[in-house]
Amino acid sequence: MTEGRLDRKRRLRRRRRLVFFSILVLMAGAGLYFAFGIGGSEKPQALDEEERIASPTTIADTTSPEPTAPSPSPEPPITPLYFSGTGTWTYAQPVNNAVVGDAGTLLQYDVAVENGLELDAAEFGAFVNETLADPRSWTAGGAWRFEQVPQGAGADFTVYLASPEQRAYLCGSQNTTVSCRNGDNVVINSARWIAGVEHWDGTLESYRQYAVNHEVGHRLGHGHEVCPSEGELSPVMAQQTYQLAGCVGNAWPYPDGTSYVSGPAGDYNGPDLPPDDFVDQ
Template sequence: MLFAVLLLMAGAGAYFALGAAVTEKPQALNEDEQVAPTIVAPSPDDPTLSAPQTQATPPLYYSGTGTWTYANPADASVAGTAGTLLKYDVAVENGLGLDADGFSEFVRATLADSRSWTAGGAWRLQQVGQGGGADFTVYLASPEQRAILCGSTNTTVSCRNGDSVVINSARWITGVGHWDGTLETYRQYAVNHEVGHRLGHGHEVCPADGETSPVMAQQTYQLGGCVGNAWPYPDGRTYISGPAGDYNGPELPPDDFVDR
């Protein structure tokens, strides 16, 4: 009898020990619980790496605050010796992480260059501060604000609307892939092209393969067989022109600036 009782107690102990082991298994997740995936770094030889990648969130420069910092010009001298004097100021959208003084100096140096618009003798240009009686403003704006300032839905290129000369921050940061010069020369092109519109110049197209592109050609879309050019007067004397006309190819994709 005593032996039977001891045997029964031993069996019960084994049962409870087994039960404890079983209850340690993971419990089923509720529908709103998430399990973090295991992330494995891809091999550098993975052919899928060359495929277009989808960016989940827009880059920093897509959306600023919609407010502006106006630069105080470090040099208020007049560029050019003849022609009508136009004054301009420079504003950079806040929230883009881009320096207003640095952009201002680049714009001033570009427009004061002997290859820029003053070379033709029709214009003199002077940078002033906010409230200095500017005839036009050069903005460095997010794609979002670019669309607002220019009254269009396009967010991929720079533009000019009335007295607003708008440089798209996406293009400023990344340029375009087909440009055959440096990012600096692309930026000079963008400034000269949009200011050219403010001075009354319309679009031109590449005159022939291998020729120097007119600065008023829409080189952000394509070079059209021409050599990229940032200046209206590349030699300081002769205006490079082409037939009047607009680019008639496809628009840049709306998210083109994401991956450049």
């Protein structure tokens, strides 16, 4: 065999080896491509159910409660105005110069409201005048007439609207929970005037009418009475601020304008009454 033919055979074998190895390399690259996605973009695979549940969501949780602003702190309780006053007085001018009542002894009275309570003297004076002028009040019996006069006119008695402290001073008693009468001082306790009492079965206005009639009744010489029988109208001179004792609350001495409602004489002896308090309510 000549040298030339030998070289051609060697070159042919060499080319075949290169082709063979090239095919091997191509086959290996194709296997990697399909097995691992090397050399191309992989199509996203769907999560299976378990992974889907375990994967955190990027959507806001709409079931979570909205953040709320903190509740404001409760305001401290306000001390009621009726617990204190200045100990000085504003006198009400008479509503009119009329004498109320058709017959009987004339008593003149003036009206004073303690300063610092923020209660109007003119309004209180008008209320007292209207109460005493009512045909169900003390004029109905024909024994008394009343006239409101200004300060310094020589009144027979003064109707005070006073703080509990001044009530104790005017009445010479340590009891600050109720109204009272001491001599010519007819004293309405501002605490009761503003708040009444819980067991009262009427309106606050009717309780105020009762307080005025009860204390003026003492000035007229009437003592305490008690409930005559359960379910009946209470005598106005019963201590209804303490209890109704089964009676129906009543603000008037003559509820029908003619007949006086009375009961047995007696005082309330319950736990609300201090032992040294001889006077009222």
